[in-house]
Amino acid sequence: MQPLQGVQLLGVGLLLAAANFMAVLDTTIANVSVSTISGALGASSSQGTYVITSYAVAEAITVPLTGWLANRFGAVRVFITSMIMFGIFSALCGFANSLGLLIAFRVMQGLAGGPLIPLSQTLLLRVFPKEKAPAAVGLWAMTTLIAPIAGPILGGVLCDQYSWPYIFYINVPVALICGYIGWKMLKRFESPLVKLPIDKVGLGLMIVWVAALQLMLDKGKELDWFASTTIVALALTAAIGFIAFLIWELTERNPIVDLRVFRHRGYSASVTTICLAFGAFFGATVLTPLWLQGYMGYTATHSGQTTALSGILAVLTAPFVAKLSTKVDPRKLVCCGVLWLGMVTLFRSFNSTDMTTFQIGWPLLMQGIGMPLFFVPLTALALSSVNPSETASAAGLMSFCRTMSGAIATSLVNTGWENNATRYHAELAGLVDQAGDAVNSLMQSGMSIDQARASIEQTLQSQSIMLSTNHMFVMAALSFLLGAIAVWFAPKPKRIADTSAAH
Structure with missing residues (x-):
């Protein structure tokens, strides 16, 4: 089968990238909208978090299933069906009038979205000529990295400007149009069917x-x-x-999941690296808008725009990194990328409450340089470490581990952030204004004693959160450092992975 060329190749590349972007985007698009959704549907914020996790769990479960589904029904058929079903269940999420219904439709949306992630990579490599495979990998990796950042931004803007159902409605035209055009252009690339029993x-x-x-x-x-x-x-x-x-x-x-691929030292080291580094990256990405919106006075839209800065240089450098990864030892590129992310995150641990948007934003901008360096060559390193026949299982399992590491990191960051804020608040409370001078000064400026104490308490809370935020950034930087070390347990790859069968 001849690969596509010219405008057709560009069109299919953008279509497959959009599918991957959409599926990954929905893991975070509801993050900043939980309180809005909960209030609208008469539920508590803690119950509202199921809107996020129901999708993540369903998606994580179907990602490793993708290889069996593609063999049984054909990669293109599974991809197009998943795309259309994703659009339908996105619409139903927007129509839901109770939290129970919304969670049920989010589960179905996640089940449909899981295969889109690995199959978009599979089909990109199937339709791109071999000499342009690095560009295909770069395009896929770029959308996988940018989507979690774009999720809170888009979710915030849609909630601020319209209403919460639009965070789901936005998927519908993309899914249905891409599904129709994708079938027309991709059906000739359908894979042969293999009937295997399901575990x-x-x-x-x-x-x-x-x-x-x-x-x-x-x-x-x-x-x-x-x-x-x-x-x-x-x-x-x-x-x-x-x-x-x-x-x-x-x-x-x-x-259902071929765990035997972990016998390959290079694959095990690569997956360990991606869990440590992606977990740290995702945790910091989730924490930033929470801090900006909750304690720095940013709107959802403004915090999203600030967070989005990390995607600019990532988009610009991804194609160059994809080419470089075929010429340079990928372990060196991954180590440099992860260390860069760690250093930027460590620098961010010196934040203060009086920072300007520029001071918060420029480290996020510089962070973008390390993202493709970490993710693009690491995918190739992992898949070049396994036998060609194991590529599909290895790619699916790696996607599963990445998804789960992001979910675990989110929980650890949320818990650690609040617990550390409480601890710092207790420590600071015992040190602040022991002689009562600050209260007296505020009262002399016209405040009542209750107002003065409330003002000091507000300052205490703000500083406690700031210290806790910095503490979590230090922990993320440490996780990046461990990831940079872990990649060196992989032997130098002897071949470039043929990921055309990857799921």
């Missing part, structure tokens, strides 16, 4: 442990973690389910 037990065990883990992470902060019997029960279910899943998958002839 029902492995699938069931994966659903149990992933769902239990995600529920534990979601509810942990609200229920005071392991002081709650519910959290203990969820933790035990996740642990026992995970162990059973490992044993079953390693002994099953046709496993």
Whole structure:
């Protein structure tokens, strides 16, 4: 089958990139809208977080299934069906008039969106000529990195300017148009069908442990973690389910997730790196708008625009990194990229409450340089470490690990941020205005004693949050450092991965 050329190639490349962007975007687009959605549907904010996690869990479950689905029904058919179903369930999410309905439709949306991520990569490499494969990988990696940043921005703007259903409606025309055009242009690239039995037990065990883990992470902060019997029960279910899943998958002839790929040292090192580095990146990305909106007086739109700066240089450098990754030892590129992200994040740990938008924004802008350096060559390094026949399983498993690392990091960041803020507040409260001079000064300026104390308390809270935010950035920087070290456990790759079969 001849690869596409010219305008057709550009059109299909943009279509596949849009599909990947849309699926990844929806993991974060509701982040800044949880309180709005909860209020509109008569639910608490803690219940509203299920809007985020229901999608993430469903998506994480179907990503490893993509290889079996593509073999059984054809990669193009699965991709186009997933795209159209994603659009339909996005519309139903917007129409939902209760939280229960919204969560149910978000689960279905996540199940449809999971295959879009790996199959967009598969089809990009199938339609691009081999000499342009690095550009295809760069395009896919760029959309995967930019989408989590764009999610809160777009969600904030749509909520501020319109209403919350529009964060779901925006997917509908993109999905339906891309689905129709995609079928017309991609159907001749359909893969041959292979009828393999599905590992029902492995699938069931994966659903149990992933769902239990995600529920534990979601509810942990609200229920005071392991002081709650519910959290203990969820933790035990996740642990026992995970162990059973490992044993079953390693002994099953046709496993739903081929864990045997971890026998390759290069793949294991690459996945460890992506979990540590992407978790740190995603955690910092989630924390930034929370801090800006909650304590720096930014609107959702303004915080989104500030956060978006990290995507500018990432977009510009991704094509060059993709070409460079075929000529330079990818371990060096990944190490440099992850260390760069770590250094920028460490620099951000010296933030203060009186910073201007420029002072907050320029480190985010510079962060963009490291993102393609980390992600583009790491994908190639991981897939070049496994046998060609294992590429599909390896790519799906890597996407699953990346998704789960982002979900775990989000929970750890949210919990750590609040807990550290409480600790810093207690420490500062014992040191501030011990002689009462500040209260007296404020009262002399015309405030009542209650107003003076409220003013000091507001300052205390603001500084506590700032210290806690900086603390979390230090932790993220440490995770980046560990990721930069982990990549060197991979041997130097001897071949360039043929990822055309990757799912």
